Amino acid sequence: SAFVMQADFLAGLITLAEIRHVPRDQWAQTPVGFAMIPIDRLHVLSPQQKLSEVLSRLDSHEAGQLPVVQDGHLLGVLNRDAIMRSLAIRRSLGLHQDQAA
Numbered sequence: 001s002a003f004v005m006q007a008d009f010l011a012g013l014i015t016l017a018e019i020r021h022v023p024r025d026q027w028a029q030t031p032v033g034f035a036m037i038p039i040d041r042l043h044v045l046s047p048q049q050k051l052s053e054v055l056s057r058l059d060s061h062e063a064g065q066l067p068v069v070q071d072g073h074l075l076g077v078l079n080r081d082a083i084m085r086s087l088a089i090r091r092s093l094g095l096h097q098d099q100a101a
């Protein structure tokens with residue numbers, strides 16, 4: 001999957017599933033914007049959300065990753081593996097989840 005940008009703003013997401021919905025003979029003339037999942041249909045995170053809520057959203061949407069968006073700008077992507085690694089490192093250092101890094 002790949003995020004689709006319009007200028008500095010997140011416009012949507014294109015995946016192999018969306019590409020497969022377009023007949024192969026139309027790939028050359030079909031703009032990505034017609035095949036992508038638009039931003040208003042994407043599940044996005046805000047940078048202020050707690051990790052516990054993020055993990056819950058990843059599970060409830062059966063998503064491996066979700067974009068972090070603020071004011072329409074893509075700030076990054078969080079995935080379950082990265083969160084679990086971060087929590088494991090914090091635990092090994094004796095830090096609690098609610099403490100600042």
